[in-house]
Amino acid sequence: xxxxxxxxxxxxxxxxxxxxxxxxxxxxxxxxxxxxxxxxxxxxxxxxxxxxxxxxxxxxxxxxxxxxxxxxxxxxxxxxxxxxxxxxxxxxxxxxxxxxxxxxxxxxxxxxxxxxxxxxxxxxxxxxxxxxxxxxxxxxxxxxxxxxxxxxxxxxxxxxxxxxxxxxxxxxxxxxxxxxxxxxxxxxxxxxxxxxxxxxxxxxxxxxxxxx
Numbered sequence: 627x628x629x630x631x632x633x634x635x636x637x638x639x640x641x642x643x644x645x646x647x648x649x650x651x652x653x654x655x656x657x658x659x660x661x662x663x664x665x666x667x668x669x670x671x672x673x674x675x676x677x678x679x680x681x682x683x684x685x686x687x688x689x690x691x692x693x694x695x696x697x698x699x700x701x702x703x704x705x706x707x708x709x710x711x712x713x714x715x716x717x718x719x720x721x722x723x724x725x726x727x728x729x730x731x732x733x734x735x736x737x738x739x740x741x742x743x744x745x746x747x748x749x750x751x752x753x754x755x756x757x758x759x760x761x762x763x764x765x766x767x768x769x770x771x772x773x774x775x776x777x778x779x780x781x782x783x784x785x786x787x788x789x790x791x792x793x794x795x796x797x798x799x800x801x802x803x804x805x806x807x808x809x810x811x812x813x814x815x816x817x818x819x820x821x822x823x824x825x826x827x828x829x830x831x832x833x834x835x836x837x838x
Contacts, residue, residue: 630737632722634729638671645669645722647730652707652716661715663749664703665731665817666696667724688754691833693724695756714747721817724753731817735824748772748827751818758833762790764813765829772827787831794836812836 628649636643670689721730765773790813797809804823818828
């Protein structure tokens with residue numbers, strides 16, 4: 627349903643490159659304008675530091691956790707969504723250039739009209755879900771109706787995903803933060819932030835070991 631080609635400035639080279647977002651839409655059997663967006667970026671970054679190279683001089687990168695795991699999860703969801711009989715549409719979006727300041731999701735959100743924004747129920751983002759001791763979710767800096775709803779659904783379905791404890795995250799001072807927080811942290815470092823700054827409900831899923 628969508629092949630969005632865009633140009634972006636590479637975070638790594640400073641040059642202008644071309645990438646693509648891939649969009650797949652599952653329409654509800656019911657007449658609706660409402661939709662949920664499920665997204666993940668499919669690119670990964672290689673380490674340029676020679677200390678990361680193996681003895682065979684193979685460059686290591688975060689492709690398993692940073693992109694392949696996310697893509698695999700969306701493909702698994704794609705097999706099941708048609709059987710769920712949802713009363714809203716579902717849009718699966720594979721973002722390009724996620725490692726360059728989330729350029730793909732930024733391009734996507736720049737194309738959202740005010741009318742369309744009102745019909746987006748939520749954006750679910752998956753980034754770095756393949757590796758780590760714990761699966762986490764993040765909704766916002768403070769408790770909200772949405773965070774309680776998500777927490778209740780996870781508890782009711784006996785899922786192992788835990789809400790990230792914001793107090794235990796190292797916050798990084800960032801005066802250019804687009805959310806106006808004056809800082810950023812690992813739970814904010816992904817594609818959902820471009821949706822969040824538009825006031826769209828977002829849930830970010832990721833993995834790691836942030837319990838200590």
